[in-house]
Amino acid sequence: MEHNTISRSRFLASAPPPWPRNLLGEIRRSVAASPVKLVILDDDPTGTQTVHGLHVLTTWSVAALQAELQKPAPGFFILTNSRSLTPSAAKDLARTIGANLSQAAADTGIPLQVISRSDSTLRGHFPGEVDALLDAMGTPDLPRILAPCFFEGGRLTANDIHYVAEGDQLIPAAQTPYARDAVFGYRHSHLRDWVVEKTRAAVPREFVSSISLTDIRQGGPQRVAERLLTLGAGSYLVVNALTYGDLDVFTAGLLAAEGQGRQFVFRSAASLVRVRAGIVPRDLLGREELVVDNGHGGLFVAGSYVPKTTAQLAALRAEKGLAGIEIKVTDLLDERRQAATVASAAEAAGRALAQGRDTVLYTSRDLVKGTGDAENLDIGQRVSESLVAIVEGITCQPRYLVAKGGITSSDVATQALNIRRAEIMGQALPGVPVWRLGPETRWPGTAYIIFPGNVGDNHALAGIRQRLAPPQP
Numbered sequence: 001m002e003h004n005t006i007s008r009s010r011f012l013a014s015a016p017p018p019w020p021r022n023l024l025g026e027i028r029r030s031v032a033a034s035p036v037k038l039v040i041l042d043d044d045p046t047g048t049q050t051v052h053g054l055h056v057l058t059t060w061s062v063a064a065l066q067a068e069l070q071k072p073a074p075g076f077f078i079l080t081n082s083r084s085l086t087p088s089a090a091k092d093l094a095r096t097i098g099a100n101l102s103q104a105a106a107d108t109g110i111p112l113q114v115i116s117r118s119d120s121t122l123r124g125h126f127p128g129e130v131d132a133l134l135d136a137m138g139t140p141d142l143p144r145i146l147a148p149c150f151f152e153g154g155r156l157t158a159n160d161i162h163y164v165a166e167g168d169q170l171i172p173a174a175q176t177p178y179a180r181d182a183v184f185g186y187r188h189s190h191l192r193d194w195v196v197e198k199t200r201a202a203v204p205r206e207f208v209s210s211i212s213l214t215d216i217r218q219g220g221p222q223r224v225a226e227r228l229l230t231l232g233a234g235s236y237l238v239v240n241a242l243t244y245g246d247l248d249v250f251t252a253g254l255l256a257a258e259g260q261g262r263q264f265v266f267r268s269a270a271s272l273v274r275v276r277a278g279i280v281p282r283d284l285l286g287r288e289e290l291v292v293d294n295g296h297g298g299l300f301v302a303g304s305y306v307p308k309t310t311a312q313l314a315a316l317r318a319e320k321g322l323a324g325i326e327i328k329v330t331d332l333l334d335e336r337r338q339a340a341t342v343a344s345a346a347e348a349a350g351r352a353l354a355q356g357r358d359t360v361l362y363t364s365r366d367l368v369k370g371t372g373d374a375e376n377l378d379i380g381q382r383v384s385e386s387l388v389a390i391v392e393g394i395t396c397q398p399r400y401l402v403a404k405g406g407i408t409s410s411d412v413a414t415q416a417l418n419i420r421r422a423e424i425m426g427q428a429l430p431g432v433p434v435w436r437l438g439p440e441t442r443w444p445g446t447a448y449i450i451f452p453g454n455v456g457d458n459h460a461l462a463g464i465r466q467r468l469a470p471p472q473p
Contacts, residue, residue, distance in 0.1 A: 224253025304405025
C-alpha cells in the first residue's frame with residue numbers, strides 16, 4: 001500500500017500532547033544502578049552519532065570484550081561494518097561476536113543488553129544478522145524491538161510508518177532513494193509490512209505489534225511496560241516516536257520491564273542508543289577540539305554515492321582554494337589501471353595537503369552496478385579498499401580528517417588509521433560523530449570526523465570546512 005507524504009509541522013501539531021514529565025534523570029539513575037552493560041553492534045561507524053563518552057572497539061576477541069565489560073562506562077560499541085558484507089558473511093560475523101560476547105559475559109559475570117544498530121533509512125542485513133547473533137548467544141526466542149527513529153537526521157515513526165524528513169515534508173521511507181539501494185532496497189514504509197517483506201513472509205503480519213504514540217504520550221512508562229511484558233517469544237514490536245521525549249517514555253517502561261526479568265534484543269537507529277545509555281546531550285564540538293594546527297590542509301574522503309552526498313560534494317567543490325581529486329570508479333575496478341590510479345591520487349593529495357590546501361578525494365558520481373547483490377557488494381568493497389590505499393599512501397598528516405559514508409569511514413578507520421579502540425568525543429554537526437584516535441593509530445590524538453552519507457543539508461560539508469578554517473589574522 002502506498003502512503004502519502006505529509007506536512008511535518010501539521011502532523012506534529014496534531015499529535016497527542018507529549019508526556020508531561022522529563023524522565024531522563026530517572027533513566028540515568030536506573031542505568032547507573034544496574035549491573036547490565038549495554039553492547040551496541042554497529043554495522044557501520046555512523047551509529048555513534050548521538051553519544052559521547054563511550055568507546056568503540058574494532059576488534060572483538062573474548063579478551064578485548066572482557067576488558068571493556070569491566071570498564072565503568074554504561075556500555076560500548078563494537079564496529080562490525082557488516083553492511084559491507086554479503087548476507088552469509090554478515091551472519092557468520094554475528095555468530096562469532098555473539099559467541100564471544102556470551103563467553104565474556106559468563107567469564108566476568110556481567111549481564112548484557114544488546115542493540116543491533118543499523119541504518120535509519122532501513123538498509124542493512126535484517127533479519128539475518130540479528131537471528132544469527134541471538135542463536136549464537138543461546139537466546140533465539142527473545143522479542144525483537146524495532147526503533148529506527150533518528151531525530152537528528154529527520155527519521156520519525158508514526159502510525160507504524162517510517163518517514164524521512166525533507167524540509168517540512170515527511171516522506172514515507174519506501175518512496176525515498178534509500179529504498180532503491182542496489183543491495184538493501186525495499187518496498188514498504190509500514191514497518192509491519194516491512195518485517196514481512198524482509199523475512200520473506202516467514203514472520204506473518206499478525207506476529208508484529210507496536211507501541212503507539214497514544215501508548216507513549218497518554219499511557220506513559222507504565223503502559224509501555226505492560227505492553228512489553230506481554231510480548232511472546234520471537235515476536236516483533238515497532239516503536240513509534242517523534243521526539244526524544246517519546247523515547248524517554250519508552251525507555252523508562254523498558255527498564256521497568258527489564259527489572260521484572262524480561263529480556264529483549266533491539267534493531268534500532270542511533271537515537272535509542274543515547275537514551276538507553278542514559279547520556280545527556282552535549283554541545284557540538286568546537287574548532288579547537290577538531291583541528292591540529294600544523295599548517296597542513298584538511299582532508300575529505302568521500303565514497304558514499306547516495307544523492308545527498310553528491311549534492312554536498314558539489315557545494316564543497318565550489319569552495320575557493322579547494323583541491324579536488326576525482327577517482328574514477330571504472331579505473332579502480334580495472335586491474336590494469338587500479339594501482340596507478342591509487343598512486344597518482346595519493347601523491348596529488350599529499351602534495352596539496354603539504355601546501356596547506358584543503359583537499360577532497362571523491363569517487364566518480366556515476367553508480368557502477370553489478371548483476372546482483374553479491375557483485376554490488378564486491379564493487380563497493382573494491383572501491384573502499386582503493387580509497388584506503390590512497391589514504392595509506394598520504395604521508396602528510398592533515399589538519400583534520402573527514403570521511404563521508406559508512407563503509408568508507410569504517411575501512412579508513414580500521415585499515416588506513418589502524419584504530420582498535422577509540423573514544424567517542426561527540427558530534428561536529430547533528431548526527432556527525434567524532435572519534436579521538438588512540439595511541440595505536442597512525443595519527444594519535446587526531447579527531448576523526450565520520451560523516452554519514454545520508455545526513456545534513458546540501459551545504460553541510462562546505463560548512464564543516466568553513467568552521468575548521470584557520471583563524472584569520
